Amino acid sequence: MPKIVYKAKPSPEEPVKKKVAHVLREAKKGAGDHTCHFPGCGKPCPPAMWGCKSCWFKLPKPLRAKIWNTYRRGQEITKTPSREYVEVAREVRNWVLENYNEDGTKRCPQ
Numbered sequence: 264m265p266k267i268v269y270k271a272k273p274s275p276e277e278p279v280k281k282k283v284a285h286v287l288r289e290a291k292k293g294a295g296d297h298t299c300h301f302p303g304c305g306k307p308c309p310p311a312m313w314g315c316k317s318c319w320f321k322l323p324k325p326l327r328a329k330i331w332n333t334y335r336r337g338q339e340i341t342k343t344p345s346r347e348y349v350e351v352a353r354e355v356r357n358w359v360l361e362n363y364n365e366d367g368t369k370r371c372p373q
């Protein structure tokens with residue numbers, strides 16, 4: 264089996280299909296000590312995944328697409344996400360804090 268070489272630079276041209284396949288393969292290795300990035304969730308979640316399944320699908324589709332677009336295969340291994348990914352992760356976090364309470368329930372519209 265060829266050794267996977269992870270690119271050091273962002274590769275926005277990389278098809279999302281390839282990234283999905285990578286993440287699903289990596290997810291089989293389990294969560295380890297990595298937890299879901301949804302503020303307040305804390306469930307174990309494979310490092311290749313942004314969050315656990317139930318939290319992931321709480322995010323609006325455009326935000327999920329942004330995560331996929333900026334995610335680089337292997338960034339969870341090299342610990343070198345692109346600046347774009349870090350910015351999107353921050354944007355997602357802010358969206359969650361605006362739309363969800365600390366206990367994970369959805370905020371009522373003001």
Ligand SMILES: [Zn+2]
Pocket residue numbers: 299300301304305306314315316317318319
């Ligand atoms: Zn979660």
